[in-house]
Amino acid sequence: MSEIRSEAVSVTIEDLSLSFGPTEVLKGINLTIEPGEFFTFLGPSGSGKSTLLRAIAGFGPMPGGRILIGDDDVTQLPPWTRNVGMVFQSYALWPHMTVRKNVAFGLEERKIPNKDIRERVNEALKLVGLLDFAERRPSQLSGGQQQRVALARTIVIEPRVLLLDEPLSNLDANLRIQMRRDILELQQELKLTTIFVTHDQEEANTTSDRIAVLDQGIIQQVGSPIELYDEPANRFVADFLGTANLIDGPLETADGTSLFESDKNHTTMFRPQDMDIQPLPGEAGPDDVLLKGRVAHREFLGNLIRYNVTVGEHSLIVDDPHTTGRQAFAKGDEVALGLDTKNIHILTD
Ligand SMILES: Nc1ncnc2c1ncn2[C@@H]1O[C@H](COP(=O)(O)OP(=O)(O)O)[C@@H](O)[C@H]1O
Ligand SMILES: [Mg+2]
Numbered sequence: 001m002s003e004i005r006s007e008a009v010s011v012t013i014e015d016l017s018l019s020f021g022p023t024e025v026l027k028g029i030n031l032t033i034e035p036g037e038f039f040t041f042l043g044p045s046g047s048g049k050s051t052l053l054r055a056i057a058g059f060g061p062m063p064g065g066r067i068l069i070g071d072d073d074v075t076q077l078p079p080w081t082r083n084v085g086m087v088f089q090s091y092a093l094w095p096h097m098t099v100r101k102n103v104a105f106g107l108e109e110r111k112i113p114n115k116d117i118r119e120r121v122n123e124a125l126k127l128v129g130l131l132d133f134a135e136r137r138p139s140q141l142s143g144g145q146q147q148r149v150a151l152a153r154t155i156v157i158e159p160r161v162l163l164l165d166e167p168l169s170n171l172d173a174n175l176r177i178q179m180r181r182d183i184l185e186l187q188q189e190l191k192l193t194t195i196f197v198t199h200d201q202e203e204a205n206t207t208s209d210r211i212a213v214l215d216q217g218i219i220q221q222v223g224s225p226i227e228l229y230d231e232p233a234n235r236f237v238a239d240f241l242g243t244a245n246l247i248d249g250p251l252e253t254a255d256g257t258s259l260f261e262s263d264k265n266h267t268t269m270f271r272p273q274d275m276d277i278q279p280l281p282g283e284a285g286p287d288d289v290l291l292k293g294r295v296a297h298r299e300f301l302g303n304l305i306r307y308n309v310t311v312g313e314h315s316l317i318v319d320d321p322h323t324t325g326r327q328a329f330a331k332g333d334e335v336a337l338g339l340d341t342k343n344i345h346i347l348t349d
Pocket of ligand 2: 050
């Protein structure tokens with residue numbers, strides 16, 4: 001049986017810059033994606049994620065710098081010689097062809113013998129769980145199934161790298177969760193170096209070995225999901241990944257001393273769950289500072305209660321885990337907040 005093969009390769013990006021006319025949209029990108037890695041470009045709309053992915057595939061304006069797939073410098077090579085597979089938000093299937101024909105199309109173009117085509121198409125359809133749907137047309141499939149056909153069509157050509165540009169965005173919420181798991185399983189089974197583009201932090205966190213956070217065409221930080229969350233390099237990353245208290249200026253503690261003399265170049269950051277909300281006077285743990293404030297707002301979210309607590313000039317977000325029967329504070333209550341100093345980050349931009 002002819003199997004879908006893949007040999008995991010690295011992708012290296014060196015000093016990459018790229019402009020549309022006078023507008024520079026990628027600036028000084030340096031990145032090494034390891035063989036077999038599930039790597040994500042995460043950032044807001046317009047940050048340059050798709051442009052970077054397309055540059056790896058060979059589409060768009062000629063960039064400055066270098067792109068290597070494995071040891072091959074592909075910077076000057078046309079897309080069809082790079083042997084990368086790309087899946088988009090829109091499935092772009094041929095409506096008049098069966099699923100089997102859609103998946104076979106790329107192999108026919110490559111003049112693969114018919115017998116091998118049939119085996120490889122079957123294998124690809126089996127991998128995405130659609131072997132029983134081979135004779136249907138795309139219009140007879142759900143959105144999720146159509147995206148699976150697009151995936152099968154891409155992996156069947158045995159790409160060296162799989163590029164996915166927001167492939168889940170057209171699917172409804174439950175299906176998105178199922179599909180991201182399926183894509184990860186497929187990627188692990190094939191051990192295929194994969195680059196995934198998304199603006200959705202949950203999607204990035206749940207799938208990725210590592211993430212590059214992009215903003216305004218610049219990589220802000222590269223790391224595992226937990227590294228980025230626990231040790232954000234700057235204000236943008238702290239705010240984009242999860243919820244953060246970002247404090248400019250001093251914060252007064254319960255005993256009247258001033259904490260964190262933040263100046264213009266420093267922002268103090270701590271996460272909402274890193275504070276312990278208590279009735280006054282409050283008890284400080286060994287590494288804690290105590291803050292005093294008043295509950296301005298509260299939202300019950302089931303597993304936690306999210307409070308806005310006014311402390312001096314500042315409004316802090318405080319998350320308190322909720323367990324059955326646990327008492328909640330009310331708007332207007334005076335509270336103490338124990339904040340472990342080990343969880344305080346000083347950010348410089
Ligand atoms: N073909 C193009 N011509 C001119 N500007 C473009 C083109 N494609 C993208 N851009 C610009 O490049 C920037 C990055 O776009 P893009 O890579 O699509 O962002 P993302 O995928 O992160 O949303 C945006 O400011 C966008 O307007
Ligand atoms: Mg995009």
